[in-house]
Amino acid sequence: MKNSLLLGAIAVTGMVAGAATADTLQEVKDRGVLNCGISTGLVGFASQNANGDWQGFDVAICQAVAAAIFGDANAVEYNPVTNQVRFEILNSGEIDMLSRNTTWTFSRDVDLKLDFLGVNYYDGQGFLIPTELGVSSAKELDGAKVCIQKGTTTELNVADFFRVNNIEYEPVPISTASEAQQAYLAGTCQVYTTDASGLAATRASFEDPSAHVILPEIISKEPLGPLVRHGDDDWGDVVRWSLNALIAAEELGITSANVDDLAAAPTDNPEINRLLGTEGTLGEMLGLPADWGVNVIKANGNYGEIFEKFIGENTPIGLARGLNAQWTDGGLLYAPPFR
Amino acid sequence: MSTLSEPPKQSFHMGMLLNDTRYRGYTFQFIALLALVALFGWMVSNAVANLAALGQDINFGFLSDQAGYDINQQIIPYESTDTHMRAAFVGVLNTLLVAVLGCILATIVGVVVGVLRLSNNWLIARLMSVYVEIFRNVPVLIWILIVFNVMANALPSPSTFRGDDATASMLLGAFAFTNSGVYLPLPLWLEGSIVVVGVFVVSLIAIWALRRYARHLLYSEGRVIPTLPIGLALFVVPTLLAFFIMGRPIALEYPEMGRFNFQNGIQVRGSFIALWLALSLYTGAFIAENVRGAIQAVSKGQTEAAASLGLRPGRIMSLVVLPQALRVMIPPNISQYLNLTKNSSLAAAVGYMDITGTLGGVTLNQTGRSFEAILLLMAFYLAISLAISGIMNLYNNSVKLKER
Structure with a gap:
């Protein structure tokens, strides 16, 4: 009996050790579905529609990766996780x-052993405040109560900002975006701070968005992006280049509408050909089908299409491209070459 | 002579560990102990090895790093530039504050309800039963959230106190009840206030001496002197006299509406009130049951004997029944105090910054040192629980029935 217990223990240790060095891409393929962690609910970035399906700007990244691997953007198991x-x-x-x-x-990146694979939204932290308080600058917030989401970079930025500017404030720690919204609307805190995109998304869901203003101060750099665990570089490459494919597709003018035509036969542009798999073996190098790029773009369109669909100026969120325009348009989006 | 008739003492040899029934039990217990130690050792080394494989060593060095975040309720001064260690300490004090105040209020509520539940008044007894059953049978987390949300939605927001057309106003111009907390006047200790405080302390000692003297009179001469009016007079009059003689050295700083919130005065945050009330009322319901059980455990003959001596019902309860019931109710109440202290870790639900919120919340998140932070949390709750039961056991030993 003792022996079998010992053997069992050794087997368990072996499995634990095995999991640490596993081939995530192969695991995902065997499972047939991608386990993707998303927000617990932030309109425009990750929210459920009337049918209960997840959709949004961050969700689209999950779908692009699933499409790259399986050719099916719906092969995703969504896991809403808190900060x-x-x-x-x-x-x-x-x-x-x-x-x-x-x-x-x-x-x-370094201490928590995570791998960030690029940036899908260049953001910065801002402040949301009711218009009736008549505040026009964050420097006037002396004595205010500020709702902050716990476990985020924002609570550190706020502490730095108010300390440097010698302003008194009181943090009100909150767990989720929806709780923060409730507390802010009830008036238990006068100010809500998070990434400016999140503020815009939150404000869009208010009854009267015009009664609230986002202050001009952006107090931090918040490059938001997808990430994976340290130590499985092959898997990291799949996610990184799925994101890059979306960005490059916009730059190269590949949209969900014309991708099938462009992929039907090699075009004059060799980079388009390599991205869509009609030339070269980029897909094979990643361990993916040759038409992975086509599937990524077909999932929700290229980066620009995703942006306009979920958070762009024609949506209730109403975010301008700003820093998130292509480098050719004066923005920061710059996908490395597909070569 | 008797030594001769005893069998020669057999010397111990190793074989007896297996063959002799007197020692075999020890052998197996020793082997079991070794196996248990080995199992725990293996679990610890496995955790360490797996963390090392993830590149995360166990290291408490992060405690001396700069915390970088702010805490709203601080009993000791704290800045975001202080260390994680100090942030954890601020959290410890917040935990202790709510635990101590919670235990006190829970005891008061529990004793009152427990006694009233045995009342002959049908309405009062039933009302107390309803309270006990409602609070005992709904999880405490739900109660915390209920109190918090009722406060957040029923009370006016601070902004309604502002301006000329303010819809809310302060009670007596000194107390403001808002949905983010209650604001109270803050006493300011001016020059000479030490005299007033000194007089107050002396009058407290005098009250204690008076009660001692009254008991002495009762036991030795059987005379009862009215301690209550004299005690009340001692409590109020000398302090008031000193206050006016010294030229009113204690002033009150009233909360005032600032641009966003009330300023000055004492702020009692909504998260604290919710946690404190919910924990006290919840634990109070259990203590009430302990008190009721303890009172019913005192033989009815005691009550009847006291009544036959001519004691009135109030005195029977306070002089005869409760002192005897105390012995029965203390041990179960110790575990209620422990429960209350441990349940205070539910503070996270309403954003109260206790030790779980600082060390186990923000620090854990910002440093990623979850293993270390959880270990420290466990050590803290273990230490505080052992301390509470240690103190309460000392008290229990002092009041329990002395058997000689």
């Missing part, structure tokens, strides 16, 4: 990737 547990859940292997408006920082 506080997101990294632990990713590190435990419960999810394969996290696409959840998460800021790329040094300590998360």
Whole structure:
């Protein structure tokens, strides 16, 4: 009996050790579905529609990766995770990737052993406040109560900002975006701070968005992007280049409407051909089908289409491209060459 | 002579560990102990090895790093530039504050309800039963959220106190009840206030001496002197006299509406009130049951004997029944105090920054040192629980029935 217990223990250790070095791409393929961590609910970035399907700007990244692997954008199992547990859940292997408006920082990348694979939204932290308080600058917030989401970079930025400017404030710690919204609307805090995109999304869901104003100060750099665990570079490459494919597709003028035509036969532009798999073996190098690029773009369109569909100026969120325009249009989006 | 008739003492040899029934039990217990130690050792080394494989060593160095975040309720001064260690300490004090105040209020509520539940008044007894059953049978987390949300939605927001057309106003011009907390006047200790405080302390000692003297009179001469009016007079009059003689050295700083919130005065945050009330009322319901059980455990003959001596019902309860019931109710109440202290970790639900919110919340998140932070949390709750039961056991030993 003792022996079998010992053997069982050794077997379990072996399995634990095995999981640490596993081939995530192969695991996902065997499972037939991608486990993707998303926000618990942020209009425009990750929210459920009337049918209960998840959709949004961050969700589209999950769908692009699923499309690259399976050719099916719906082969995703969504895992809504809170700010506080997101990294632990990713590190435990419960999810394969996290696409959840998460800021790329040094300590998360280095100390928490995570791999950020690029930026899908260049953001900055701002303040939302009712118009009736007549505040026009964050420097006037002396004595205000500020709702802050726990476990985020924002609570550190706020502490720095108010300390440097020598302003008194009181943090009101909140767990989720929806709780913050309730507390803000009830008046238990006068100011809500998070990434400016999140503020715009929150304001869009208010009864009267015009009664609230986002202050001009942007107090931090918040590059948001998808991330995976440290140590499986092949899997990281799949997510990184799925994101890059979306960005490059916009630059190269490949849209969900014309992708089938462009992929039907090699075009004059060799980069388009390599991206869509009609030339070269990029897909094979990633361990994916040759038409992976086509599937990525067909899922929700290229980066620009995704932006306009979920958070662009014609949506209730109403965000301008700003920093998130292509480098050719004066923005920061710059996909490395597909070569 | 008797030594001769005893069999020669057999010397111990190793074989007896297996063959002799007197020692075999020890052998197996020792083996079981070794196996248990080995199992735990293996679990710890496995955790360490797996963390090392993830590149995460166990290291408490992060405690001396700069915390970088702010905490709203601080009993000791704290800045975002202080260390994680100090942030954790602020959290510890917040936990202790709500635990101590919670235990006190829970005891008061529990004793009152427990006694009233045995009342002959049908309405009062039934009302107390309803209270006990409602609070005992709904999880405490739900109660915390109920109190918090009722406060957040029923009370006016601070902005309604502002301006000329303010819809809300302060009670007596000194107390403001808002949905983010209650604001109270803050006493300011001016020059000479030490005298007033000194007089107050002396009058407290005098009251204690008076009660001692009254008991002495009762036991030795059987005379009852009215302690209550004299005690009340001692409590109020000398302090008031000193206050006016010294030229009113204690002033009150009233909360005032600032641009966003009330300023000055004392702020009691909504998260604290919700946690404190919910924990006290919830635990109070259990204590009430302990009190009721303890009172019913005192033989009815005691009550009847006291009544036959001519004691009135109030005195029977306070002089005869409760002192005897105390012995029965203390041990189960110790575990209720422990429950209350441990349940205070539910503070996270309403954003109260206790030790779970600082060390186990923000620090854990910002540093990613979950293993270390959880270990420290466990050590803290273990230490505080052992301390509470240690103190309560000392008290229990002092009041329990002395058997000689």
